[in-house]
Amino acid sequence: MKLERFLATGISAAAILLLAPTLVDALDAAPMLPGPRHEQHGAIRLVAQPLRELAQRSELRIGTAVDAQSLQNETTYRDTIAKMFSTVTPENVMKWDTVEPVQGQLDFSAGDQLVEFARSHGQLVRGHVLVWHSQLPSWLTSGTYTPDELRQIMCQHIQQEATHFRGKIWQWDVVNEAMEEDGTMRQSFWFKNLGPTFIADAFRCAHRADPKALLFYNDYNIEWSNPKSDAVYAMVKQLVSQGVPIDGVGIQGHLDLQYPFSGPVSIAQNMQRFQDLGLFTAVTEADVRMMLPADDLKLEAQAAGYSAMLQGCLLTERCISFTVWGFTDAHSWVPYAFSGQGAANLLDENYQPKAGYEAVATDLALVKREHQP
Ligand code: XIL
Numbered sequence: 597m598k599l600e601r602f603l604a605t606g607i608s609a610a611a612i613l614l615l616a617p618t619l620v621d622a623l624d625a626a627p628m629l630p631g632p633r634h635e636q637h638g639a640i641r642l643v644a645q646p647l648r649e650l651a652q653r654s655e656l657r658i659g660t661a662v663d664a665q666s667l668q669n670e671t672t673y674r675d676t677i678a679k680m681f682s683t684v685t686p687e688n689v690m691k692w693d694t695v696e697p698v699q700g701q702l703d704f705s706a707g708d709q710l711v712e713f714a715r716s717h718g719q720l721v722r723g724h725v726l727v728w729h730s731q732l733p734s735w736l737t738s739g740t741y742t743p744d745e746l747r748q749i750m751c752q753h754i755q756q757e758a759t760h761f762r763g764k765i766w767q768w769d770v771v772n773e774a775m776e777e778d779g780t781m782r783q784s785f786w787f788k789n790l791g792p793t794f795i796a797d798a799f800r801c802a803h804r805a806d807p808k809a810l811l812f813y814n815d816y817n818i819e820w821s822n823p824k825s826d827a828v829y830a831m832v833k834q835l836v837s838q839g840v841p842i843d844g845v846g847i848q849g850h851l852d853l854q855y856p857f858s859g860p861v862s863i864a865q866n867m868q869r870f871q872d873l874g875l876f877t878a879v880t881e882a883d884v885r886m887m888l889p890a891d892d893l894k895l896e897a898q899a900a901g902y903s904a905m906l907q908g909c910l911l912t913e914r915c916i917s918f919t920v921w922g923f924t925d926a927h928s929w930v931p932y933a934f935s936g937q938g939a940a941n942l943l944d945e946n947y948q949p950k951a952g953y954e955a956v957a958t959d960l961a962l963v964k965r966e967h968q969p
Contacts, residue, residue, distance in 0.1 A: 863908025
């Protein structure tokens with residue numbers, strides 16, 4: 597919670613906790629709050645208003661990664677996603693190792709369920725991900741193929757998946773994480789076997805399969821200008837100049853309080869250069885992790901990280917969605933992927949809003965923006 601706001605309203609986080617056993621209850625209870633408090637205490641009003649409604653002012657889609665199993669099994673998880681977000685991304689179930697664990701045996705059922713959930717709640721879907729070096733099936737990585745065969749396998753995979761979901765995906769992450777921190781190409785399975793042309797090929801195959809989906813290149817540590825984002829810029833500039841069907845750049849937004857991060861203006865400037873190439877931008881996987889235990893100061897710093905990315909996006913006309921990689925500390929990839937770290941999300945483990953949530957709500961409420969997605 598922003599300190600000035602906190603002091604001005606005279607309410608405490610504990611009061612919010614009392615009012616709201618979970619955020620979903622807060623959302624449900626919002627109209628029941630007594631009038632004067634409703635008018636006087638901006639913090640409560642914003643916390644109680646779904647992010648997806650607040651985001652409508654800026655014509656921004658606000659989204660989250662969704663864990664398919666929790667969606668099926670946990671009511672609070674499901675209800676919060678339905679109420680709070682206007683776009684969803686499958687956290688894992690559209691990845692290659694899920695959709696084709698055995699060569700030739702396609703299984704899109706978990707992805708289909710998410711697509712249906714999204715449809716029934718008026719949400720758009722970010723498809724994630726067609727070509728990545730990680731979460732590949734072992735039949736693929738342990739097979740022996742000529743470059744031509746492998747290129748064909750890659751394109752066939754894209755074609756099968758993008759065709760299956762044709763018309764149901766708003767943005768596809770076509771290629772994920774192809775660049776290293778120093779701006780050289782990642783020595784990935786794809787690069788080592790096919791060279792840099794796999795990227796243009798992937799976009800062409802995806803476009804043939806689903807001509808209406810917006811096709812994105814997606815990567816992390818490219819939020820502001822640095823050797824990696826400069827290299828991504830050079831690469832997508834070349835793709836655009838070659839007429840490759842790319843529509844956008846996804847900026848993942850995995851921040852870590854152990855490392856410096858830039859403010860909204862630097863982030864917006866970086867997005868603007870992609871926009872100047874004719875591309876959309878999106879924040880696709882925002883979270884801000886910290887060494888545990890969390891404390892109030894770290895949570896304020898975390899709020900600043902979320903706010904920098906969201907404001908950067910809101911300052912950029914063609915930044916069309918802001919997606920968090922999980923929304924509650926009860927379900928996050930961070931503790932598994934980064935030893936000793938966690939508390940990276942907008943809601944805590946009990947679905948209570950953290951300072952980051954209020955910062956995001958406040959930023960969204962401030963903006964009136966018009967663009968043409
Ligand atoms: C992560 C998932 O969140 C985990 O559940 C899974 O075990 C590994 O992948 N960048 C990406 C995402 O593009 O696909 C990754 O998701 C996180 C980093």
